[in-house]
Amino acid sequence: MKDNFSVITMFTLSGVSGTTKYRLTIFVLALLCYCVIWLINVTIIVTTIIDKRLHQPMYIFLCNLCINGLYGTTGFYPKFLKDLLSFTNVISHSGCLLQGFVLHSSAGADFSILALMAYDRYVAICRPLAYHSVMTKQRVWVFVLIAWMVPLQLLLLSTVTSSTSRVCGSHIPKIYCVNYLVNKLACSASIAMIIIPAFNYTFYFCHVLFVIWSYAYLIRTCVKSQENRGKFMQTCLPHLLCLIVVVSSLLFDLLYMRYGSKTLPQSVKNFMAIEFLIVPPILNPLIYGLKLTQIRNGIISLLCSKRPST
Template sequence: MMDNVSVVSTLTLSGFNGTASYRVTLFALTLLCYCVIWLVNVTIIVTIIVDKALHEPMYIFLCNLCINGLYGTAGFYPKLLSDLLSPTHVISYTGCLVQGFVLHSSACADFSILVLMAYDRYVAICRPLVYHSVMTKEKIGIFVFFAWLVPIYLVLMSTITTSLSSLCGSHIPKIYCINYLVGKLACSASIASVIIPAFNYTFYFLHIIFIVWSYMYLIKKCILSNENRSKFMQTCLPHLLCLNVVVISLLFDLLYMRFGSKTLSQSVQNFMAMEFLLIPPIINPLIYGFKLTKIRKRVMQILSWEK
């Protein structure tokens, strides 16, 4: 057994099986998607940074959401593009752990930032008189710092725990690596490798509960006031849409990963696996770009070279 463990230094990504005949087409489509992701996210980021009128909590959180979209996809698309043009589809054990860390931490950071956005809207609509005293620049900086630090720390602990396990296999049935699948290759599961991921899942499930509760409270509050109803439709609706996109995309992949049928074609399996790396990074910036008036007007001014 120990001899088998010692030779596992590279892992095989079997999700590419059957793509050889149309890999050039897939490469072109994937490259196009990645370019669109960069275009829409960088447009929102630059717009918020250069326009001082947009240096408000809601837009600062949105900027971080877009940065996180670029961070997460950077851990996936370059490797995918390389694999599509390569006859072999392998990844080093270290590279696999790094990719899993980036994808997991990006997904968790999405929820942390969405919690901040929900809290910001709650204070703005339900406690408008204390909004500026609660959402100060110092507090926003602290909020953003921990929105990045906590996911990175929690996922890092999970990744370190996974890396300490001895592997008895080298087959990853996907087109990318995640800690869960690497953990399934372990010869034996330690207590830490079970407890830490369970804690992380519970912790971010509570994030979802908080966001849902806050928006239910906001809806109840806004129904009674035309002014609040207008605020909700203008600033909260995009948040809700983005939350749905992120949650549905992630749940789609998580549920399939655990209960999915192997009778599905490899192409369908691959689409389901990469959905949360394809749809949210494109849809979320577009939702905010079209729905938030200040963002939309400023982007149009930049595109038309108006001052």
């Protein structure tokens, strides 16, 4: 005898309902923010591609960090802007899983690329004589491929696991979908739904530990040499600031999802939810663009380029 239950195909994003009074204002601000994100990230990407002086490991990793910023925010802003103009803030089950996959895999790729950048700075400062033999062009592209493929595969596995579970609710108290909240709506939790997310969190926590270890080693090495101190301030400090921005933003949202107070105003909850979709995609390219001389000079050359006189 079959169980009587209705198959849930649509979810309600109730977080958007808290923006009813200020939807037009929020729409304009969100659209402006999205345009700024595209402008500054595309500027870094195009500058890195065009300027052959920037075809070096550190700038290639930075270019991929900017590409990932566009990838992650594209999974949120178009849907959010559409919801602000609509009175039915719903998303299909497959659309919810897709959005969760994009946002989660983008966060994972952020950590992977930041770990690569930390390794690059470690080799450049602590093993300068071996740098060009270690960070060859072929190896750099292999690293980049791994940095993208690993989070995509890990999150694809997590998303497939979520898609196979039967859900017993349709209410998501956020303005976007994440796999964690979809899993909370499952009628019963499978072992895979517990083990896979736990492995993913542990895996990327190890990335953070690796970056912290590498920078502790870098700082200890740089203290002994004035030249290395200059390298650290010029190339490592922006990376360290980016790491702090990404980790703090994601940790803020993760802790809120698990332990957030239900008494907080919806507007505060929404800001906490989208902080990592606003701050890192804007600050990361700005930090590098303002701090790294070659990037800054490349942007100026790109903007001020003139046709050669005939």
